[in-house]
Amino acid sequence: MVANNLIKKYGHTLALCGLNLEIPKGKIVALLGPNGSGKSTLLKLFAGLIHPTAGEALVLGERAGVKTKSKVAYVPEFNHLYRWQTVEEATRFAMKFFSDLDYELAQKLIEEMQLEPEQKIGSLSKGMHARLKLALALARTAPVLLLDEPLSGIDPQSRRKILTALVDTYRPGEQTIILSTHQVLESEATFDQVLFLQEGELVLWGEADELRREHNSSIEDLFTEIYQ
Amino acid sequence: MPQFDPAIPIYRQIMDEISGQIISGKLKAGGQLPSVRELAQTFQVNPNTIARAYRELEREGIVFTRRGQGTFVSEEEGIFVTLKRERAEAIIASFFREMSSLGFSRQESLAWAQESINRGGDKNGARIGRQ
Amino acid sequence: MYTIALLGHELKKRQLPIVLTLLAIGALFLYSFSLLNKVADQAQVLILPVLALAFPLILWTLWNHWQSLREEWQERTTHLLFSFPVRGWQVLLAKGGAAAISFALFTLLSAVLGGALVMKVFSSIPGEISQEELWHFLFSDGSKLYLQYLLITLSFIGFSQLAFVLGQLAPRWHGIFSTGGFLVILYLVGKLMIWLRPVFSILPHVNLEFGSGGFNPWYTVALFLFSLIAAGTASWLLDQKVDF
Numbered sequence: 326m327v328a329n330n331l332i333k334k335y336g337h338t339l340a341l342c343g344l345n346l347e348i349p350k351g352k353i354v355a356l357l358g359p360n361g362s363g364k365s366t367l368l369k370l371f372a373g374l375i376h377p378t379a380g381e382a383l384v385l386g387e388r389a390g391v392k393t394k395s396k397v398a399y400v401p402e403f404n405h406l407y408r409w410q411t412v413e414e415a416t417r418f419a420m421k422f423f424s425d426l427d428y429e430l431a432q433k434l435i436e437e438m439q440l441e442p443e444q445k446i447g448s449l450s451k452g453m454h455a456r457l458k459l460a461l462a463l464a465r466t467a468p469v470l471l472l473d474e475p476l477s478g479i480d481p482q483s484r485r486k487i488l489t490a491l492v493d494t495y496r497p498g499e500q501t502i503i504l505s506t507h508q509v510l511e512s513e514a515t516f517d518q519v520l521f522l523q524e525g526e527l528v529l530w531g532e533a534d535e536l537r538r539e540h541n542s543s544i545e546d547l548f549t550e551i552y553q
Numbered sequence: 554m555p556q557f558d559p560a561i562p563i564y565r566q567i568m569d570e571i572s573g574q575i576i577s578g579k580l581k582a583g584g585q586l587p588s589v590r591e592l593a594q595t596f597q598v599n600p601n602t603i604a605r606a607y608r609e610l611e612r613e614g615i616v617f618t619r620r621g622q623g624t625f626v627s628e629e630e631g632i633f634v635t636l637k638r639e640r641a642e643a644i645i646a647s648f649f650r651e652m653s654s655l656g657f658s659r660q661e662s663l664a665w666a667q668e669s670i671n672r673g674g675d676k677n678g679a680r681i682g683r684q
Numbered sequence: 685m686y687t688i689a690l691l692g693h694e695l696k697k698r699q700l701p702i703v704l705t706l707l708a709i710g711a712l713f714l715y716s717f718s719l720l721n722k723v724a725d726q727a728q729v730l731i732l733p734v735l736a737l738a739f740p741l742i743l744w745t746l747w748n749h750w751q752s753l754r755e756e757w758q759e760r761t762t763h764l765l766f767s768f769p770v771r772g773w774q775v776l777l778a779k780g781g782a783a784a785i786s787f788a789l790f791t792l793l794s795a796v797l798g799g800a801l802v803m804k805v806f807s808s809i810p811g812e813i814s815q816e817e818l819w820h821f822l823f824s825d826g827s828k829l830y831l832q833y834l835l836i837t838l839s840f841i842g843f844s845q846l847a848f849v850l851g852q853l854a855p856r857w858h859g860i861f862s863t864g865g866f867l868v869i870l871y872l873v874g875k876l877m878i879w880l881r882p883v884f885s886i887l888p889h890v891n892l893e894f895g896s897g898g899f900n901p902w903y904t905v906a907l908f909l910f911s912l913i914a915a916g917t918a919s920w921l922l923d924q925k926v927d928f
Contacts, residue, residue: 336855353599374766375927391923394769405763409697421689422768492593497600513559514598534562534602543559 326371326469326501330380333366333525340366342525343380350468351498353515355533355544356505358522359552364505365402367522368471371503372399384469395423398462402474404454408447412440412457416464423465431464434494438486452483459487463494472504476512488512509545519544521551563598567606572615572636575626582633586616586624686770690778694752695785701748702786706793712736713797717804726805733801737794741787742837749783749841753848757858762928772922776915780841787837795830821894828890828901835904842911842918843869849918852926873910880906 326348333341341363348354356364369375370382373389384393406415412435420426435442438456440449449457459475475491476484492515495502506512519536521529529536529551533544540547557566574580586592589607593600607624610616615632618624626632652662695702712733719729756762765775799822806818813821847869851862884902891898 352601369928372767374763376925391769391771394767397767399763399767401760401763403760403763405760407697407761407764408759418689418693419768422686422770488597489594492597492599495600497589497604510559514557514563514596514602517599517601534564534605537560537562541560545559 326385326503327383328367328370328380329383331367331370331377331382332379333363333370333375334378340525341370344525344527346520346527346530348501348503348520349518350501351496352517353495353502353504354518354520355509355513355516356503356520356522357509357544357548358505361524362522363525364522365473366525368399368473368503368505371469372397372471374399395425396467397469397471398423398465398467399471400458400462400473400475402477404446404451404458406446406454406458408445410446411442412444412446413442415446415457416442416461419461423467425466426461427464427466430494431461434460434464434490437490452479455479456483456486459490463490466496466500468500470500470502470504472502474505474507476506476508484508484511488515491515509548510543513544516544521548523552557596557598564602564606564609567592567596567598567603568610571606571610572640575615576633576636576640580626582626582630583628584626585622586626588623686768687774687777687781690770690774691781691785694778694782697752698748698782698786702789705744705786705790709737709790709793710797713794713801716801720804720808726808729805730798730801733794733798737790738833741790741794742840745783745787745790745837746840746844748786749779750844750848752779752782753845757852766928771919773916773919775922776845776919780838780845780915783841784838788834791830791833795826799826825892825894828892832899832901832904835908839904839907839911842908842915843873846914846918846921849921849926853921869914873907876910877903877906 328344328346331341331344332339344363344367356367358364366375367382370377371384371389373384373391373394382389385396387393389397407418410418416426416428416431416435420428432442435457438453438460440453440457440460444453446454446457455475459472462470462472475487488511491502504512513533516533518532519530520527529547531539536544536547540550542550557563571580571586580586586607587595589600589603592598592603596603607616607618611618611624614627614629615636616624616626648666649659649662652665653659657665716729716733719732720726723729756765802822803815803818806813807815844866847862847866850865851858851860854861884900884906887900887902889898890901
């Protein structure tokens, strides 16, 4: 994934100010920063849901668009599934558009997430919804997984289930995962690399363990230090 | 399942954990290490980190990888001796560091240790009864 | 095929309203049929269904179609829909298609029941027309008029799609911009139609068998073609310009 001088403006607000970065294949990369730092914007640009004001967002060498969407599994922070569908219907529906969605794997993950196929999505709690959308993303073999705050605002049990499923299904070297989160302490053992964003710019980046060694601190403490 | 200190490079802690298991005998010479994926799942850590730890251990000659079969503890006798010595040195260094933070010099720390041995207790330095 | 999958999705979502509407239409005609022997002038019975259905069905279809677009943005299911590798035209074709199919179902049911009602009304009037001839008029003239009716509705579906997408391009007050956009589109199309009038008048008319009347069908054909352009533009905007 590459960002070349990526700029995104919303009206007069500059969400991303000429971002240049390269995300290597096959790693779990954490995107950290306070609200408004541009994390969601960057993820949406890679997902092809929004268009750059200037510059480009490349996914596997191509500009983010219809062609790259079949190789990207994007999971937004909020509830984005159709509330009138059941868990089973939502799975079957997604399968019509993503040929890499493995039904059996989806069933297994849904069971592990303690969800039932006949439940209406509209009746799910926030935590259950979070577990479901992650299960549907992990049931795919998409080379890129983009997770926008997969752990925020949900109960500790759901967070644990999500992290477990993430580590269990992750395919190192083949699958690139970018996740943005505020729950740094809980998830930092899963990071390969870390990108710190502030006001649309990259302020620090590096390999997780190298950052720990250099700064003699956990990524979480580094987070607090950078953004105080 | 041990919790890792997030302030220290995790791959190093995994290396220490494995070395510890070798020293304590949990992992025998020539014995097979859990797969990268298994260990990642057990510790809830990125598999790449586990892989790195294994690579570093291999570089240090503590383990070796057989293609398609997995990673195994080295069968060289010298390895245990080396690991034990390294661990002992690390413990001693840590002892001196902590004593120094109390204000004691190395000589003073050594004297404390000697006194502790003389005071009694078994050869492990444990104290018998209250002092 | 993605469009078929999306179309199935739209129809499934609207199962209940569609069935209820069909039942309502049935009930309306049942009531009309029941009036047959109670009213002096049998032809009066036809007024109710025509008034209740002809125009309202168009509005009902357009309204539900508009809602199906609005809901996607309101519920933010656009983040799911457009994370699929689908193009704008596939989404709009599915939504427009679902609207067209439900409209066809409603109007065909109305036409069948209405036709039966007309036959019943005229059978009780001793006149110069035989049942067979009446049936023939209804069928041939009816289908010509029905096609006009259908084209008009489909055209408005297309225009409303462009109006909706234009509204989404605005940073705020999407509803107001959509409505404004819709009015602008209608104004422009109206201007075009007036400008094309000389062309239309040269083209052949369609004859009605009953009463030897006729009409110029080309206005609605042009309207429909313009709406295809509008829908195409909306599709392009969805792919290239709209942020989700």
